[in-house]
Amino acid sequence: ASVPHTEIKRICCIGAGYVGGPTCSVIALKCPHIIVTIVDLNPARIAAWNSEDFALPIYEPGLEDVVRQTRGRNLFFSTEVDKAVQEADLIFVSVNTPTKTSGVGAGYAADLNYVESATRHIAQVATSSKIVVEKSTVPCRTASSMRTILESNSRPGCHFDILSNPEFLAEGTAIADLYNPDRVLIGALDTPEGAAACAALSSVYANWVPKERILNVGLWSSELSKLAANALLAQRISSINALSAICETTGADVREVAHAVGLDSRIGSKFLRASVGFGGSCFQKDILNLVYLSESLHLPEVAKYWRSVVDMNEWQKLRFAKTVVDNLFGTITNKRIAVLGFAFKADTGDTRESPAITLVKSFVAERAKVAVYDPQVSHDQIWMDMQSACSTPKQELSKQLTLHTDAQSTFAGASAIVVVTEWAEFASPNFDWEGAFAAMTKPAFVFDGRGIVNGARLREIGFKVVTIGRGENL
Numbered sequence: 414a415s416v417p418h419t420e421i422k423r424i425c426c427i428g429a430g431y432v433g434g435p436t437c438s439v440i441a442l443k444c445p446h447i448i449v450t451i452v453d454l455n456p457a458r459i460a461a462w463n464s465e466d467f468a469l470p471i472y473e474p475g476l477e478d479v480v481r482q483t484r485g486r487n488l489f490f491s492t493e494v495d496k497a498v499q500e501a502d503l504i505f506v507s508v509n510t511p512t513k514t515s516g517v518g519a520g521y522a523a524d525l526n527y528v529e530s531a532t533r534h535i536a537q538v539a540t541s542s543k544i545v546v547e548k549s550t551v552p553c554r555t556a557s558s559m560r561t562i563l564e565s566n567s568r569p570g571c572h573f574d575i576l577s578n579p580e581f582l583a584e585g586t587a588i589a590d591l592y593n594p595d596r597v598l599i600g601a602l603d604t605p606e607g608a609a610a611c612a613a614l615s616s617v618y619a620n621w622v623p624k625e626r627i628l629n630v631g632l633w634s635s636e637l638s639k640l641a642a643n644a645l646l647a648q649r650i651s652s653i654n655a656l657s658a659i660c661e662t663t664g665a666d667v668r669e670v671a672h673a674v675g676l677d678s679r680i681g682s683k684f685l686r687a688s689v690g691f692g693g694s695c696f697q698k699d700i701l702n703l704v705y706l707s708e709s710l711h712l713p714e715v716a717k718y719w720r721s722v723v724d725m726n727e728w729q730k731l732r733f734a735k736t737v738v739d740n741l742f743g744t745i746t747n748k749r750i751a752v753l754g755f756a757f758k759a760d761t762g763d764t765r766e767s768p769a770i771t772l773v774k775s776f777v778a779e780r781a782k783v784a785v786y787d788p789q790v791s792h793d794q795i796w797m798d799m800q801s802a803c804s805t806p807k808q809e810l811s812k813q814l815t816l817h818t819d820a821q822s823t824f825a826g827a828s829a830i831v832v833v834t835e836w837a838e839f840a841s842p843n844f845d846w847e848g849a850f851a852a853m854t855k856p857a858f859v860f861d862g863r864g865i866v867n868g869a870r871l872r873e874i875g876f877k878v879v880t881i882g883r884g885e886n887l
């Protein structure tokens with residue numbers, strides 16, 4: 414029989430990553446009466462969360478402040494998974510679900526190995542009943558597998574209720590998103606136990622989220638909603654990017670088009686900014702997941718439909734790389750290309766699936782000299798990403814690739830500046846474009862992959878400016 418979970422006193426979060434870390438830190442801040450322990454198998458990551466100087470393993474505006482207020486009070490980071498699981502009333506499973514790289518569904522399907530291991534672990538060590546919450550993004554019906562694993566491995570007297578509570582935070586604005594979410598989605602089985610578990614988790618969020626924003630739905634709707642949300646967001650980017658290509662050859666300006674269509678209240682103005690393409694660990698992974706799910710359900714047309722969103726994104730990245738080469742008279746061999754930004758978007762140090770990786774790889778393949786600057790991403794990370802993308806050791810790669818700690822030092826002798834990440838620094842009126850121009854080979858080009866530079870000012874200085882989605886280029 415199910416134990417009615419009315420009050421949550423202790424929470425454990427398995428996975429101290431981009432989601433588990435910020436999400437459960439905010440829960441600890443907003444619920445001082447709940448003890449929150451975030452655990453991870455990776456001791457280096459936990460050590461960073463516990464570091465005295467708050468050198469946290471991820472960069473997120475406002476995160477350090479939250480951790481400073483809560484760590485040691487009611488927030489703890491630990492590698493002692495068993496203890497935290499045993500003590501908790503509610504356990505978030507917030508482990509990684511990357512795309513499978515080999516075997517069945519390679520390149521599409523989610524690798525559920527981490528979710529399964531964490532679930533088995535909970536069943537094996539738990540000595541009392543728990544609510545287990547699927548926080549990771551997973552294929553629809555994963556909760557059913559988790560439930561079977563929990564039920565087949567639990568100790569006598571332990572009952573597990575399973576909930577789906579997908580996370581909608583965006584990296585770069587994670588803390589603001591967690592403070593003020595558009596909605597908190599909780600999926601539960603349509604049983605009295607499911608309803609009780611759902612009420613218990615809802616009451617945690619109700620400490621700061623208005624009740625009308627806490628949405629209770631069925632388990633499978635909740636799982637699918639997360640994939641659907643990311644697929645639709647990515648689809649908007651691919652749609653405006655597809656239009657940006659038409660703009661460039663017709664003289665239309667994608668900003669004007671986006672503004673005009675966005676005023677239609679049925680369409681809305683958000684997420685309509687043309688760019689070099691989307692990146693990040695989620696959009697591509699989750700759409701590919703949906704593609705695989707559709708194929709598994711024998712729905713090839715549905716799979717093809719969502720696949721086209723990823724194909725358009727790939728094309729946009731390569732199209733932008735080709736624009737750079739074409740404008741530089743068809744060759745960039747031995748020319749210096751200054752790349753501004755490496756993170757997949759501003760206000761994060763995350764480089765997973767960053768368009769910068771594709772671009773730098775293309776420039777390296779064209780035998781250019783590439784100089785990269787990002788205000789947040791560590792050089793170690795960039796070396797790791799580029800060695801892996803180019804399958805070339807650092808020593809060899811360093812003949813073509815240099816990493817810089819400021820923007821200005823990338824410009825010496827450069828033929829082009831390529832703006833890849835929309836960091837505020839690059840759009841600032843104080844950015845020294847005059848200094849950049851003076852240091853560069855002429856003609857000096859700026860390729861704006863984010864539509865953030867002031868083209869008129871740059872042209873006045875003498876630059877040739879190419880912006881994604883603008884017909885008035887150069």
Ligand code: NAD
Pocket residue numbers: 427428429430431432433452453454455458494507508509510527530531534548549550551580581582583584694695
């Ligand atoms: P991450 O890789 O940053 O963190 C996952 C952590 O889980 C890692 O530190 C890993 O060591 C740990 N882990 C794996 N198996 C474990 C186990 N058995 N026991 C203890 N720790 C274990 O991943 P993330 O970006 O936080 O994403 C987590 C999930 O949330 C994914 O499913 C992702 O799709 C989803 N999600 C991510 C975002 C985002 O912006 N990054 C947003 C919404 C949802």
